[in-house]
Amino acid sequence: MSRLTLLAAALAAGSVLPSAVRAQTPETSPRVVLDAVDITSSILPSRMEHVPGSTAVIDEKALEAQRPFTVKEALRSVPGVHTVDEDTFGLGLNIGIRGLDPRRTSRTLLLEDGMPLFLAPYGDPSAHYSTPLDRVQRIEVVKGSGQVLYGPQTVGGMINFVTRPVPKNGVEGSVSATVGNNDFRGWHANVGAGGERGGVMLDLLQKSGDGVRRGHDFDVREATLKGQLNINPQHTLLGKVGYYEEDSHITETGLGAVEYAEDPLQAPTARQDRFEHERKSVQLQHIFQINDDVKLATQAYYVDAQRASFRQINEPGSLGGRSEMDRCSGVVATEANSRTCGGRWRPRDYTYWGIEPRLDFRHDLFGVPSDAVVGFRYHEEDIERRQYRDGDPRAQSLGWARQFGSFREHIDIQVEAKSYYAQNTFHIGDWSFTPGLRYEDMRIRTHVLQAEGESQNNPEARLTNNTSKLLPGFGAAWNGIANTTVFAGVHKGFAPPRPDRDLNVPNCNGGSAQDCAIVNRTRPEESTNWELGVRSRYFTGVGFEATLFQTDFDDIVIQDNGRFFNGGESKQAGVELAGRVDFGPILKTAHNVYVTASYTNLFTAKFKKDDPAENIVAGNRLPYAPKHLLSVALGYQHPVGFDARIGADHVSSQFSDGENTRVENLSGEEGTIPSYTLFNASMNFRPAGSKTSYFLSAYNLTDREYLVSRVDGKFAGRERQVFAGIRYSF
Template identity: 65%
Template sequence: MYTTNKKIIVAATAVAMGVNVANAYAETQGNQAESLEVDSVVVKGILPDRLETVPGSYSVVDEKALNERRPFSLQEAINNVPGVHIVGENTFGLGVNIGIRGMDPRRTSRTLLMEDGMPLFLGPYGDPSAHYTTPIERVQRIEVVKGSGQILYGPQTVGGMINFVTKPVPKNGFEGSVTGMVGNNDFTGFAANLGVGGEQGGIMIDAIQKKGDGIRKNHDFEMRELMVKGQLNLTESQRIIAKVGYYEENSHVSETGLGAIEYAQDKYQAPTGKNDRFEYERKSLQLQHIFDINANTTLTTNAYYVDAFRTSFRQINAPGTISGSPDIQTGVSVMDRCQSLGPATVANAAQCGGRHRPRSYDYYGFEPRLDIKHSLFGIESSAVVGFRYHEEGNKRQQFRDADPRAQSLSYAKAFGDFREDIRIDIEAKSYYAQNTFYLGDWTLTPGLRVEDYKKKINVLQAEGDPQGFAKTNSQTVWLPGIGTTWNGIANTTVFAGIHRGFAPPRPSRDINFDDLAGLDAISSTRAEESTNTEIGVRSSYFKGVGFEATLFNIDFDEIVIQRNAGDFINAGKSQQTGLELAARVDFGRIYDSPHNFYIAGNYTNLFTAKFKKNTDETTGGNRLPYAPRDIASINFGYQHPVGINARIGVDYVSQQYVDPDNSTVESLDGQEGRIPAYTLLNASVNFKPVGSKLTYFMSGHNLADKEYLISRVDGKVAGRQRQVFAGIRYDF
């Protein structure tokens, strides 16, 4: 892998080359502008300008919807999107778990997350874990795409993708906002957005800080982010947009849950929470050069670089279990480094060490993309052609020690048991092309994406064994797709599409820790591929009424499941089939009244989510883990012309299985058994007096303070208790 400095230079050079080529082209055509007349700063997302031509299902949570809902975090912002299932293991969505259409939501590994088109994962190919998402205060809108339009992006395309579109740089002088928030559970938050801009471009700064208590006791957290975004209008047809960001998080979060007995005693306890912690630091750079070659052709060159470091410390590795051979389940957790101290308590946790897992990640890439409007075949068309080069590196280490001084990472590194040192390097090239033919009321959009990647796993140390071994694998995958739309009825689109989905194998899952000296010390978990089909309709034909209905089917090949803790295998084929419904009725628009009562809701019926044919013939026909059959929400709201916007809503999630065997009897470690259905009540109110620059708001989640189980991935984890917060925002 390149050094950090070289990667930054390469990223900047990619954009600079685009600028130079663009300037040369403009000069030869005599198009160099004598004065800059940039009419507006348009915030571009991953969806095209002509939304009626999108040949698949999508949802847009725009600025108006975000203000209406006043989400506490990303989790509340998108849990009304049909097909989306969120497992909220923590209060503030710092490590989100999002599943789309029956996909396993764990760390959002099968849903592509992006910010302004740039991947957000720890490692997009090597470790697609969502330990970071764009803070909601920086977001102008959220795009969720589930149809065949996914082939323009990657590498995760089996379920869907979510793009956070950030606020644009101001263009009319000094603009911005300041927001202060306070709530129960010791929550406080502050966000400032300050920017200035004009004809030549501008600059904007976002500063955010939040802190508070988590779901369980001793689970306090604090996060800070600083983002600088700038735009330089080189000519009337060219502009450069740059973002530089720094994010840090410090949380006392126990990654393990509770055993069945201790959960029954106090579901919100975290005996080792004062010592357990998760620390995360992320630095990012994104450069974009946009060149409008002419009215029909735009060349966009993107370059990005991310450097991230995360480390976690925990004292309990197997909840509800005494670690041994075999493990003995007791329902009460014991610290794996200090079993002689007995069940974990706040007092004896202070006398023990634990395990540290520091990991560093870096990746960079550059992507030129050409958008062309043409009639090459005698048919009005728009085409997208692009290429992306991407490299990433991952260094994973682990240290263990029972000495209480080993709660410090520096001590553990110097004196602890050095258990793991694994290096993963990935090189990926992506090619894509898509063309939309406009055929009267019809559109036809065929496309193709090619993923060509190579991964290298170098195990320097594993389970304390210093003998090293390495393995290199490469693969080329062709991912075609085609979709169509019909717009023969006013404000109505009927769509259908089919595409191949792809999720690359995660190298960290390929190490056989039980047979480090064997021939299969590094196995090869095969890539997951899918065939995604859907047909649907979206319409606003009737005044004040909007709705969408989509029938979808996903046939999954070589689905990867977690057989045991840390043990992943390909489990054959699976199928997810379901119906998504979403609608909103605004009675104020229907009756031309300034007083608007509205009803908005969505419903997902995942009536099939099963293993079809699996490798060990034990789970065929069973339901997929964390794939609830029914997800629904309904909201009732009122908007008053004096500036009041109030809403109350109900969210429902049906019962779920949590393992491939569909266990119904709870195990003492809490990792087997069902998750019962739950219903949550939430509400929000905003008041912005007419002509005022101040907005007053209040939002509440789980207002009935319902106690419910949310996850069994690593022991039992309770869902969030009642959370209410209020704030004031000043716009200038």
């Protein structure tokens, strides 16, 4: 189907369906009013009582009280969410939901104002970028059947970062500066102007500092321009252009067992290792408020990203627990040796674009008051992966490596994906029923042009993977008690097939490498996700949510030190609890003491079948799936504008592989990850009537040493991080 045909179909839906709705008289259609023109790009409705699934919202007030250092800290208050402190600033974001592997957030859909954020949502769902908290107004998390409206990742959950809107009342903005230990420095400036006809807003920020391990310094910069034009009461245009740049000395491999025991924070090759990332994005949206009952929103987006990583260690701990220089055989990795050796560069280019019309309307077509959503998305990706290696120290320059180094690998991946979805919510008394359907149709072409330094001509070096999946969902909600919703839902989850990080180049029984490359790609993941829960604000000052969940995978994908493979059937089940008590409203006083808590008990996370080829045994626990996650905080808010909080985050022990290996090996890649508890605190002061606010925040207060990952070796968690700042708003 051509792009013009797809666009015509969307426009046809936008003309025919509204006509059917407008034909109804007001007397036959009295009910829920649609949300007003959505200028915040929120994915959750303003009225949550009809949402038949588990959700969480971290609003601007909560973000200001907590003062999280990165997105990771902000999300720890959400039950079911597991974040990993592999690096200081979350530059390689690791988020897992309900027992899914958190590595690079590959099974959690990340969005900014409804636009996907991955390097490539289908071809390489890795999170090397997330929206800076300075630009975020609220964070929305969806884990239930509402995922039918979004994709392609629907097996775990979805996180949407809603950015601040353009000002409506003249000139507005803010300037903030932050400093902290570990040489952290940052500033952010925001200025905009707007009125009845719309407005424009500019965001600028820069952050730099040291990473978890010595030598892991980072420097990120971002500029974002956002605009809005209110053509008339029916038509609104939104636009956003962004540019992001990262230059960091981040080592992608961890430490061997001996190195870690000597010093868990060392990084022998950090001075030479690099990670460079440049990202350009454009997002456009047209909102057509046809009438009070019908809204047609059309979104278009384009992202162009280049990332290049340089590493000098490929197999940690390979020399008796110490690491070997990858291109200098037998040489132990040390800072001195790293200066005299080369390594491997992995430059990768990603381009993707898409268009998505979505029609929201209310109707009585089935004789029942209903709210419906119908839409589709057309999406394309173009990915180029290259690799250069050389032992010459001049190979530390990408330009030199391109020209003189060994050209080891070149892979081209092209994706064409079409997504269709429809959902209808029937309102019957205190009940609402929401059936939904999503259809994913994708074609992923992979072509290996170069492997092991040889051009590839064999048929196995080309693979076209056509996948089509119908993904139904159904949810129900009951609102028979004031400010309380009981909900239940089930939906079919799906994640596209993904390639291994490295090619499979067998020895071909003595033949040359020219005709040996084989494209490895996993089978797609499919799951059935169940939920049963309740959320309530029935009592003054008390809010809570409790959810039972179960996820059954037909064929889960497991990662083993960069290699992805299908692990067969699995089951995850657990309970999520979250709540907040504010004693100020309860006691009717302006002095508010509050308690927040979230807890996840993942009591089941196991393989259901043996797989001798991958050393998986039925009943083994899934890797990186801690049984217990707990986040608690105690806070106090004073009416003069002062608030303070202290909290703790606990993560129970985990396995690092499907074999559930308990004994550590010399590479550090096998063995358990012990449990750990981290303490944090924050203070804020904004005098009444003042435009200036002051804040202080700290994480890992006790400076505890802890292990967070064994992917590519042992990774220590972050040291104590303290930062203070000032913000002036106008």
